[in-house]
Amino acid sequence: MKNSEKKILVVEDEAHLAKGLQFNLEREGYQVTLVDNGPSAVEILGQEEFDLMILDIMLPKMSGLEVAKKIRNTDMRFPILMLSAKSTDEDRELGLAAGADDYLAKPFHLPELLLRVKGILRRWEWYKQPVHDQEIFKFGDMWINFATGKAKGCSGEFYLTAKEALLMKLLVSKKGNIVTREELLEKVWGYGPQTETRTVDNFVSRLRKYFEKKPQSPQHIITHREKGYEFKP
Amino acid sequence: MSRLRNLFHPIMVFIGVQIAWIVLMVVWINWYLENNLAIKEFAQKIRPDLFTVEIQWLILFEGCFLMLLILAGVYVIFVYWNKQNRLNQMQSNFVASVSHELKSPLASLQLYLETLKYQDVSNYERKDFVETMLSDTQRLSELIDNILQSSKADPKSMALQFQPVNLGDFLADVVKEHKRQLEAKKCLVDLKLEASPTLNLDPRALRMVFNNLVSNAIRYSPAGSPLNIHLHKIGKYWEVNFEDQGFGFEKKDMKKIFRKFYRVQNTDTQNIEGAGLGLFISSEIVKNHNGRLKVSSPGRGQGAIFSVQLPASREVEV
Numbered sequence: 001m002k003n004s005e006k007k008i009l010v011v012e013d014e015a016h017l018a019k020g021l022q023f024n025l026e027r028e029g030y031q032v033t034l035v036d037n038g039p040s041a042v043e044i045l046g047q048e049e050f051d052l053m054i055l056d057i058m059l060p061k062m063s064g065l066e067v068a069k070k071i072r073n074t075d076m077r078f079p080i081l082m083l084s085a086k087s088t089d090e091d092r093e094l095g096l097a098a099g100a101d102d103y104l105a106k107p108f109h110l111p112e113l114l115l116r117v118k119g120i121l122r123r124w125e126w127y128k129q130p131v132h133d134q135e136i137f138k139f140g141d142m143w144i145n146f147a148t149g150k151a152k153g154c155s156g157e158f159y160l161t162a163k164e165a166l167l168m169k170l171l172v173s174k175k176g177n178i179v180t181r182e183e184l185l186e187k188v189w190g191y192g193p194q195t196e197t198r199t200v201d202n203f204v205s206r207l208r209k210y211f212e213k214k215p216q217s218p219q220h221i222i223t224h225r226e227k228g229y230e231f232k233p
Numbered sequence: 234m235s236r237l238r239n240l241f242h243p244i245m246v247f248i249g250v251q252i253a254w255i256v257l258m259v260v261w262i263n264w265y266l267e268n269n270l271a272i273k274e275f276a277q278k279i280r281p282d283l284f285t286v287e288i289q290w291l292i293l294f295e296g297c298f299l300m301l302l303i304l305a306g307v308y309v310i311f312v313y314w315n316k317q318n319r320l321n322q323m324q325s326n327f328v329a330s331v332s333h334e335l336k337s338p339l340a341s342l343q344l345y346l347e348t349l350k351y352q353d354v355s356n357y358e359r360k361d362f363v364e365t366m367l368s369d370t371q372r373l374s375e376l377i378d379n380i381l382q383s384s385k386a387d388p389k390s391m392a393l394q395f396q397p398v399n400l401g402d403f404l405a406d407v408v409k410e411h412k413r414q415l416e417a418k419k420c421l422v423d424l425k426l427e428a429s430p431t432l433n434l435d436p437r438a439l440r441m442v443f444n445n446l447v448s449n450a451i452r453y454s455p456a457g458s459p460l461n462i463h464l465h466k467i468g469k470y471w472e473v474n475f476e477d478q479g480f481g482f483e484k485k486d487m488k489k490i491f492r493k494f495y496r497v498q499n500t501d502t503q504n505i506e507g508a509g510l511g512l513f514i515s516s517e518i519v520k521n522h523n524g525r526l527k528v529s530s531p532g533r534g535q536g537a538i539f540s541v542q543l544p545a546s547r548e549v550e551v
Contacts, residue, residue: 014337014340015418016338016341016345016365016368016369016417016419017337017340017341017344019339019365020345020348020362020365022342022346023348023352023358024344024348024352027352036456058333085332085333085336085337085340086333088362106336106337106339106340107336107339107340107342107343107344108340108343108344108349109343109347110347110350110351111347111351148322150436
């Protein structure tokens, strides 16, 4: 798929920033739709399909975090890049926990933003290509449908976020082998190991909450100290 | 652990101290009354010359008085602590909101500068970007003005430099400066001048007041809602009304909004940026012009009217 066929929804209430983002993304060949508040974003998502959403956190009426959570509770699945002036680790974790796939603090560098957008879209495409004969992967009494992102964990059925599904797919495709944190960062997040490896740990602990009866003593997603993670069906 | 911490919370300690001294007084007076007779007899046997009833009551009153002093002291310390605590809280809110306020225009500036650096842009686009950046720098400088002004220990000592200012032209100028922000929010301004008096004012300070009021009207209104600015004479004052059809506020917030760092908290406004300084500074500046800054709002969601009243005695002949 060419850039020109990819649709990006930009949810940003700062008119200047929104216009600048639109200009640059259109220059890269994406189709951009601008929305300046949370409820309109949810509304337009119900009508149109997008390949990526760039979401600001501080929005009038409904915050970006709420928008992300709302989307996460539906079967709509596409990556979310969160933009925010809040730059502490806790803010970052809050954003990722709400369902964002990537988090960029304002002010940001334009080349970095464009690279991240490109990376997210590329990985999303890799994810959408079927790797297994069957898209539903079963282990124990749990299962994951990689095509729809729907899964059944310890406490019932739910939807994985794009990034969670991507991470799970990578671990599952290498089941029985150790996958290093660096490899996960590179393939799932698309940036080098110099970036915080804590991001990976955050995501893994979330996956454990879904798929482990006792997240403290995991049976499926095993940590290998100083090496990485391993998935055991 | 949290229970233990609750126990040592200053309010709990304060209540504990109060209970302790009341119990002490009760026990003490009770003991004294019960043993009064015994002591009297005992004292009369040893040194009858020392014993008078008046002195004993005096000692009781003296004790009560000192106890009251201690109570008052504890109360003063408690009130002071409470004030300090609230100030610290406000300070940290302020730092959080100011850093966000500073970052938004900064992010926009960086984005446009990098766009100019990395993309080929046409002349028209370049001009447009530069205009946008200039409006961001204006927003930054307004905010920095507010912060500097509010950090002055005593706003009453504000050194104002008065000079004749034509109020009508001045208002038109302020509106022009916000052209870009107004356009971005599709906000139409209706500037109605019944006269254009020349008053003795500090233009720099007053510009901050009008900037704050116009920026507030833009930020606290949904896109596309109008702003009416009306200059007219009312009694001994020249009054400038800023009437918006924005989110408004409830009656209980009416006085509080002029407090330093105070911000109205509700679902409409929770994600609107602001440092809680603008109205505080504006009202101080207007007061220093011997004027008044008034506000009224019919209620939440029904807009607000801010009125700057400047004394007509400041009028000068041109």
